[in-house]
Amino acid sequence: MSLHEKILLLKNEISKGVIGQDQMINSILIGLFTDGHILLEGVPGLAKTTTVKAVANAIDLEFKRVQFTPDLLPSDILGVQIYNMKTQEFSIKKGPIFTNLLLADEINRAPAKVQSALLESMQEKQVTIADNTFKIDKPFLVLATQNPIDQEGAYTLPEAQLDRFMFKVVVDYNNKEQEYEIAKKATMNSFETINKIIDKNTLEQIKEEIKNIHIDKELEEYIVDIICATRNPSDYALEEISDYIHFGASPRATIDMFKAVKANAYIRGNDYVSPLDVALVIKDVLRHRIILSYEAQAQEINVDDLIQKIIEKVDIP
Structure with a gap:
């Protein structure tokens, strides 16, 4: 099976858990294939989180989700240095940013300190905790969401942070037929299990072919x-x-x-x-x-x- 055939199979597999939203799926795949971070903007309930999970499952990637809130601290994402009183030594507890796919849900609710901490990770693919610097394993992709209609308790993303995102995808409602199918499958709990289609090695092969x-x-x-x-x-x-x-x-x-x-x-x-x-x-x-x-x-x-x-x-x- 050619790599392109595997991509078609991958998209079909993702569509088992996500109905419609082809543009969002394509954009996430482009981000994965080119190491580009994606900002998804849309009202709640448009399957943004579901799509990211489906992609992670189909490509055998580690996935973590962080719900951004105004009281979030940089250490909640990056990790923290912990002192062990028994051994009298410090150890590092790594945060959720050490993953392949990080879903930053409602990213515009995070304060400036969290934004700047995330910025280094997105650009440099590394994290600094105390005096220690850790590389983030590849592939690493930040998929951030923001709600355009609810601005209470939200922070405007700095231009420097926005520029780190390859895409800003505006996610729209499904059409009538897709909405009907979503409602039927959700009420019957009949969404199919998503199988792994490609692994990390295949992902790297795709990246190399795209360069050519x-x-x-x-x-x-x-x-x-x-x-x-x-x-x-x-x-x-x-x-x-x-x-x-x-x-x-x-x-x-x-x-x-x-x-x-x-x-x-x-x-x-x-x-x-x-x-x-x-x-x-x-x-x-x-x-x-x-x-x-x-x-x-x-x-x-x-x-x-x-x-x-x-x-x-x-x-x-």
Whole structure:
């Protein structure tokens, strides 16, 4: 069985426990295949946690979940140094961050100290407890969720933290047929058990194959043009949106776009990147990295609409 056939089998297996939400599943797989962290935004009950658990089960990965609250401490996530009175020695008790898949549930409820502690782990793939530094085993992926409608007791995520996420995926409601199927299976408790489809070694093989996916120079330049258009819209005849963007996307956006389009092409069964792959991931890569101006916020301008205007203006190769 080829690696691509295993990916199709993997997606089918995940769908046993998750009905619909194909975009969320694809995004999580892209994150896993490229070591990119994912931010999932959606109202409660849209199977965000269920999807992450299903992916962990199907890929034979260790999974841990942390419910973020305003009274959470960095040590609750990272771990703590404990003094043993019998041996009169200190020992390290590692926290839930030492895992493969960490679900940070309602991440925007955590205070600034917790955010900064998580930041090092996401970027450096290591944790500092007391004077000791520990490497986190690979693969390591943070899948964070936030609720867009309940802002009481919530902290706005810093831009530096948001930039560490490869994707910000907006999770929407299921359609009518999917909702009916969910309700039937949930009331009858008839969701199937998810079997392990691929192991960590297979995951590493997939990552290596994705690196070899071909992308034309013209398409690479097209991606860079889109990123640059978020910073200097007037250079691309986009004067009508220049007052709405305070800061454009960072260089990490370009790096993540290059990785994401290759992974998306691979999941679709192609050995080359097409403009469609760019279109399918661009909003997820950019929507959390474009900082709107006060004027845009006052007029309730949607960042996805600005990205769409940029896509329509920049010439496709």
